[in-house]
Amino acid sequence: MTDARSASTGMVAVVNAGSSSLKFSLFECSADGLTLVMRGLAQGLDSAARFEAKDPAGKVLATHAWEAGQRIGHDAALHHVIEAVRGLLPGVQLRAIGHRVVHGGTEFSAPELVTPEVLEKLTGLIPLAPLHQPDNLAPIRLAFDLLPDVPQVACFDTAFHRSMAPLAQMFALPYTYYDEGLRRYGFHGLSYEYIASRLPDVAPALASGRAAVMHLGNGASACGLLDGRSIASTMGFSALDGLTMGTRCGAIDPGVVLHLIQQRGMSAADVERMLYRQSGLLGISGVSSDMRTLLASDEPRAKLAVEHFVYRIVRELGSLAFAMGGLDGLVFTGGIGEHAAPVRQRVVAQMAWFGAELDAEANAANATCITTPASRCAVYVIPTDEELMIARHTLRALDA
Numbered sequence: 305m306t307d308a309r310s311a312s313t314g315m316v317a318v319v320n321a322g323s324s325s326l327k328f329s330l331f332e333c334s335a336d337g338l339t340l341v342m343r344g345l346a347q348g349l350d351s352a353a354r355f356e357a358k359d360p361a362g363k364v365l366a367t368h369a370w371e372a373g374q375r376i377g378h379d380a381a382l383h384h385v386i387e388a389v390r391g392l393l394p395g396v397q398l399r400a401i402g403h404r405v406v407h408g409g410t411e412f413s414a415p416e417l418v419t420p421e422v423l424e425k426l427t428g429l430i431p432l433a434p435l436h437q438p439d440n441l442a443p444i445r446l447a448f449d450l451l452p453d454v455p456q457v458a459c460f461d462t463a464f465h466r467s468m469a470p471l472a473q474m475f476a477l478p479y480t481y482y483d484e485g486l487r488r489y490g491f492h493g494l495s496y497e498y499i500a501s502r503l504p505d506v507a508p509a510l511a512s513g514r515a516a517v518m519h520l521g522n523g524a525s526a527c528g529l530l531d532g533r534s535i536a537s538t539m540g541f542s543a544l545d546g547l548t549m550g551t552r553c554g555a556i557d558p559g560v561v562l563h564l565i566q567q568r569g570m571s572a573a574d575v576e577r578m579l580y581r582q583s584g585l586l587g588i589s590g591v592s593s594d595m596r597t598l599l600a601s602d603e604p605r606a607k608l609a610v611e612h613f614v615y616r617i618v619r620e621l622g623s624l625a626f627a628m629g630g631l632d633g634l635v636f637t638g639g640i641g642e643h644a645a646p647v648r649q650r651v652v653a654q655m656a657w658f659g660a661e662l663d664a665e666a667n668a669a670n671a672t673c674i675t676t677p678a679s680r681c682a683v684y685v686i687p688t689d690e691e692l693m694i695a696r697h698t699l700r701a702l703d704a
């Protein structure tokens with residue numbers, strides 16, 4: 305958020321459509337930059353949908369709850385968002401809409417103005433991200449109908465990782481599959497790009513150094529940032545790979561998938577449901593996918609789930625450090641990374657052999673730097689802002 309005070313040149317709306325939620329933000333554009341005006345969230349779209357819009361200070365501007373048990377589609381949620389914004393800001397002029405689109409495939413390595421042809425190509429990528437891409441594209445289609453004169457820009461989760469070397473993108477499958485697009489793409493790129501944009505101010509040594517960034521939200525991944533560019537990601541071909549997540553399994557032996565299908569008689573759809581929706585923190589704990597609930601629980605399996613989450617982070621951290629030729633610092637971001645001090649404490653405790661030393665008070669306060677001056681490796685907490693990153697990209701794409 306900037307402190308822009310000069311004349312407004314219109315608003316940019318940002319839509320981040322997830323599998324069960326739809327987040328939106330409105331930014332005012334001026335010569336000084338982008339200023340957040342409003343942000344909101346329609347969540348629980350599967351069963352217990354509710355909507356809330358807030359001003360930048362967190363004051364609630366509007367709420368709505370749908371009937372419990374009703375499944376609200378993204379179209380209905382977006383209709384509601386548009387009506388709510390029109391009610392709160394009558395006469396609002398949208399200069400553009402920026403969208404988070406999870407998959408850009410091999411073709412889209414930068415934000416793209418959406419034309420019907422581009423939308424068709426993005427639709428063709430649905431098989432690469434079946435649980436994210438359809439929800440990302442639904443609001444674009446709807447906005448084409450409802451707001452045909454407003455330009456739309458697609459901003460990709462995969463784009464920031466296109467800087468990874470071919471070797472880092474390659475699976476050891478027969479080579480033709482690589483050419484056909486079966487490769488490690490990496491996701492959460494808008495979040496990593498935002499963090500990279502913050503490093504020169506927050507941690508200048510990391511901006512030009514070797515940083516491992518942990519985006520720990522409901523989906524979780526880690527990225528190796530070398531000189532501010534992505535050189536490795538724990539997420540792969542899909543958003544299933546890598547770290548333990550809320551309901552996703554993270555890295556597993558592909559032999560397990562074969563076993564479930566061949567020996568246990570599960571269908572591909574059953575396996576997909578299990579790996580995406582019934583695994584991870586929820587699967588291990590049997591209690592919840594929500595880190596807050598697990599940290600507050602006395603259930604042994606809730607504790608085990610948290611331990612597994614930490615274990616996988618530390619294992620991947622070692623891999624990223626060697627891929628970068630060393631480690632100058634670590635950045636935590638995402639809902640868990642920004643707020644779950646006990647998780648950060650456990651990760652840094654596992655790095656004690658390496659010389660990392662936690663500042664317990666700073667960690668408890670979610671301070672920006674949570675290690676002592678004597679620590680060999682600095683550890684930071686930097687809140688992410690995928691929406692601001694999308695708004696910036698959207699303006700740049702319009703100017704281009």
Ligand SMILES: Nc1ncnc2c1ncn2[C@@H]1O[C@H](COP(=O)(O)OP(=O)(O)O)[C@@H](O)[C@H]1O
Pocket residue numbers: 520521522523550593594595596597599638639640643644645
């Ligand atoms: N104060 C907190 N303590 C521990 N975990 C938290 C806290 N606040 C949020 N989280 C966790 O953050 C996760 C959601 O992260 P978020 O980045 O908001 O998710 P999404 O990927 O849906 O955007 C949940 O597991 C939630 O429990």
Ligand SMILES: CC(=O)OP(=O)(O)O
Pocket residue numbers: 322406436461491492521522523524543
């Ligand atoms: C790519 C991905 O995992 O996204 P999310 O964290 O929004 O589920």
Ligand SMILES: [Mg+2]
Pocket residue numbers: 521522523
């Ligand atoms: Mg997320």
